[in-house]
Amino acid sequence: MKIIRTPEAMQKHALDLKRTGRSIGGVPTMGFLHEGHVSLMRLARAQCDVLVVSIFVNPTQFGPNEDLKTYPRDFSRDESLCEQAGVDLLFYPEPTAMYAADASSWIDEASLSGGLCGATRPGHFRGVCTVVAKLFNLMQLDIAVFGEKDAQQLRIIERMVRDLNFPVNILRGPIVREPDGLAMSSRNKYLSAEQREAALCLRRSLDNVEEQFAAGERNTAVLRQTVVDWIASVPGAELDYIEVVDDRSLAAVETIESDTLVALAVKFGAVRLIDNAVLCRSP
Amino acid sequence: MKIIRTPEAMQKHALDLKRTGRSIGGVPTMGFLHEGHVSLMRLARAQCDVLVVSIFVNPTQFGPNEDLKTYPRDFSRDESLCEQAGVDLLFYPEPTAMYAADASSWIDEASLSGGLCGATRPGHFRGVCTVVAKLFNLMQLDIAVFGEKDAQQLRIIERMVRDLNFPVNILRGPIVREPDGLAMSSRNKYLSAEQREAALCLRRSLDNVEEQFAAGERNTAVLRQTVVDWIASVPGAELDYIEVVDDRSLAAVETIESDTLVALAVKFGAVRLIDNAVLCRSP
Numbered sequence: 001m002k003i004i005r006t007p008e009a010m011q012k013h014a015l016d017l018k019r020t021g022r023s024i025g026g027v028p029t030m031g032f033l034h035e036g037h038v039s040l041m042r043l044a045r046a047q048c049d050v051l052v053v054s055i056f057v058n059p060t061q062f063g064p065n066e067d068l069k070t071y072p073r074d075f076s077r078d079e080s081l082c083e084q085a086g087v088d089l090l091f092y093p094e095p096t097a098m099y100a101a102d103a104s105s106w107i108d109e110a111s112l113s114g115g116l117c118g119a120t121r122p123g124h125f126r127g128v129c130t131v132v133a134k135l136f137n138l139m140q141l142d143i144a145v146f147g148e149k150d151a152q153q154l155r156i157i158e159r160m161v162r163d164l165n166f167p168v169n170i171l172r173g174p175i176v177r178e179p180d181g182l183a184m185s186s187r188n189k190y191l192s193a194e195q196r197e198a199a200l201c202l203r204r205s206l207d208n209v210e211e212q213f214a215a216g217e218r219n220t221a222v223l224r225q226t227v228v229d230w231i232a233s234v235p236g237a238e239l240d241y242i243e244v245v246d247d248r249s250l251a252a253v254e255t256i257e258s259d260t261l262v263a264l265a266v267k268f269g270a271v272r273l274i275d276n277a278v279l280c281r282s283p
Numbered sequence: 284m285k286i287i288r289t290p291e292a293m294q295k296h297a298l299d300l301k302r303t304g305r306s307i308g309g310v311p312t313m314g315f316l317h318e319g320h321v322s323l324m325r326l327a328r329a330q331c332d333v334l335v336v337s338i339f340v341n342p343t344q345f346g347p348n349e350d351l352k353t354y355p356r357d358f359s360r361d362e363s364l365c366e367q368a369g370v371d372l373l374f375y376p377e378p379t380a381m382y383a384a385d386a387s388s389w390i391d392e393a394s395l396s397g398g399l400c401g402a403t404r405p406g407h408f409r410g411v412c413t414v415v416a417k418l419f420n421l422m423q424l425d426i427a428v429f430g431e432k433d434a435q436q437l438r439i440i441e442r443m444v445r446d447l448n449f450p451v452n453i454l455r456g457p458i459v460r461e462p463d464g465l466a467m468s469s470r471n472k473y474l475s476a477e478q479r480e481a482a483l484c485l486r487r488s489l490d491n492v493e494e495q496f497a498a499g500e501r502n503t504a505v506l507r508q509t510v511v512d513w514i515a516s517v518p519g520a521e522l523d524y525i526e527v528v529d530d531r532s533l534a535a536v537e538t539i540e541s542d543t544l545v546a547l548a549v550k551f552g553a554v555r556l557i558d559n560a561v562l563c564r565s566p
Binding site for chain 2: 007021100108109110111140160163164
């Protein structure tokens with residue numbers, strides 16, 4: 001496995017590979033890798049000649065009061081995990097190399113980005129879109145895999161790829177969960193033992209929504225209230241949002257008539273976790 | 284010369300060329316081609332294996348009161364000119380194929396775009412950046428040539444390429460002028476005989492600025508006033524702006540100490556023309 005530290009070297013290497021007809025698959029990450037990331041690497045590995053993983057804690061997608069400085073990092077562990085997963089190239093740039101001091105070009109997705117996580121994290125998806133476009137260009141990806149845990153991010157990236165005609169095939173990687181149902185996240189390590197237990201409320205309240213949906217409930221106000229009540233009953237859990245939206249437009253839905261995304265974010269002290277489920281009209 | 288009408292076919296063809304190691308040079312245009320465009324094609328032709336020209340009157344870079352509908356079009360003449368210039372591929376998409384009805388991803392350059400043409404054409408450079416990025420992705424360009432007549436556009440595109448890491452080498456094509464000095468433009472055809480004569484004021488007032496600069500004048504207020512007075516003396520000419528700015532940051536300059544861009548826009552009835560000159564500190 002080759003480790004590349006500069007954007008220039010990454011792009012040159014990738015362009016050389018492309019010119020010889022090799023296909024490149026990639027998994028952009030912020031590091032502190034877990035089994036969720038590894039599952040994305042496996043998905044990409046099966047469909048490309050060369051597998052590239054990037055590890056970059058992107059400063060432009062963190063708000064001023066968010067956890068950029070404390071975001072967990074462990075490069076040597078990440079390196080081992082990538083090696084084991086059959087990664088060919090590990091792109092690990094310095095933040096200062098990725099953004100010029102006078103950087104001024106940004107990608108805004110103006111339709112899907114306003115609600116859900118975008119409502120409480122202004123500027124977040126502008127940072128995500130911009131860095132993902134940069135990574136597409138640097139790593140020259142034919143295929144890129146993103147996890148379904150970040151449901152809104154995934155849909156925004158798919159939209160950006162369509163709108164800006166990036167020649168990248170986006171694959172969706174299913175959510176990987178701990179045995180008790182908690183969605184894997186680099187931020188789970190922040191949780192105290194009590195918070196770790198409380199954090200099960202995300203998946204369990206979604207289970208409850210899915211059960212009600214299966215039983216015929218189509219009124220989203222009822223489904224949302226279920227989650228509001230559930231989270232309110234959990235000590236130490238503070239609901240950031242619960243939204244029930246159209247799975248394509250991410251517009252609010254009153255009565256479920258087509259594929260619908262149920263997404264929530266819950267805070268446990270300073271730790272904010274997300275999870276989601278898709279309610280399919282015709283399963 | 285092959286003519287390609289859909290974005291999908293264009294991208295597939297370009298990706299196939301790239302995989303066989305061919306380099307692609309391109310000239311994005313809005314058609315109604317003139318000798319200025321042809322000079323850009325010659326520049327690209329000399330440095331690539333495959334030369335692509337796009338003809339697309341991009342709706343997103345026109346304001347609601349601008350000349351999208353009346354912008355001159357003559358495809359069969361453009362086709363002949365491209366054929367004569369040795370163009371391999373002519374990309375000529377339908378507007379509806381280039382933008383989805385719910386397109387929502389846009390590229391904003393936030394530093395260089397505010398002044399000059401950006402001040403009187405809000406949203407113009409967002410449209411330009413977005414369509415240029417789309418064309419880069421569709422035509423898979425290694426080299427792209429843009430004309431120096433659109434000085435601000437050129438600098439914004441160079442900035443976007445740097446900031447978003449597009450693997451495209453931008454070449455600057457010198458301004459091509461009519462024998463009497465008028466910069467070539469597709470919009471020149473709108474001019475009446477009187478306006479055509481009056482339009483010489485752009486180049487002549489810039490000549491005058493260059494003469495003053497050569498004689499040692501470094502006060503930009505003095506240089507600007509020269510142009511304001513010159514244009515005011517020309518019947519039928521209405522100054523849109525005259526700016527004297529740093530050639531890299533496009534920030535206003537009071538005393539010239541480094542390379543400086545002098546750019547102006549002048550209206551003749553409904554026709555708006557631009558021109559510019561760079562004052563080099565060390566020629």
